[in-house]
Structure formats: C-alpha cells, structure tokens
Amino acid sequence: MDDGSCPFEFNFDPATFKVGDTVSYRVPAQFQDFPFVGVLLEVHEDYVIVSSNPKDPSESMRATRESRPTVTEV
Secondary structure: OOOOOOOOOOOOOHHHOOOOOEEEEEOHHHHOOOOEEEEEEEEOOOEEEEEOOOOOHHHEEEEEOOOOOEEOOO
16 A cells, blocks of 8 residues: 555446445535545435445445435434
8 A cells, every 4th residue: 555546446436336335425514525435235216325334234324326425414
C-alpha cells in the first residue's frame, strides 16, 4: 500500500450492483460527504441494504441505489 493506491475495489455502477459488492456510501445527515466502505447485503430496484460489517446484520442500513449510495437514517 505504500504506493498510495486504494485497498478496495468499488462498484460505482448501480445498474450492476449485486450482493457482496463493495461500495462507497455516505451518511450526509451525520457526516456530510465523508465516504464509508460497505458491502451490499441486499439489492432492490430502488434501494440497497449496505453494511460496514457484513458479518453482523444488525449493522445494516437502507440506502439509495446510486453510484455512491446515501443512507438517510441510521
């Protein structure tokens, strides 16, 4: 990692989202535009379920289905 590269490979294409994809998501109500890393647990037509800890479903959040999903409620 000394070369400054990102250790994650993100999917930024909401048309191809699938369960298990790594995404960059936001929680603007609490953290403005700060990016978080999450894994998609569910993919629906107009929203996704994302988690920063996919091994603990209680930490899942509903987010918009867009290139960088937005969580509106935590």
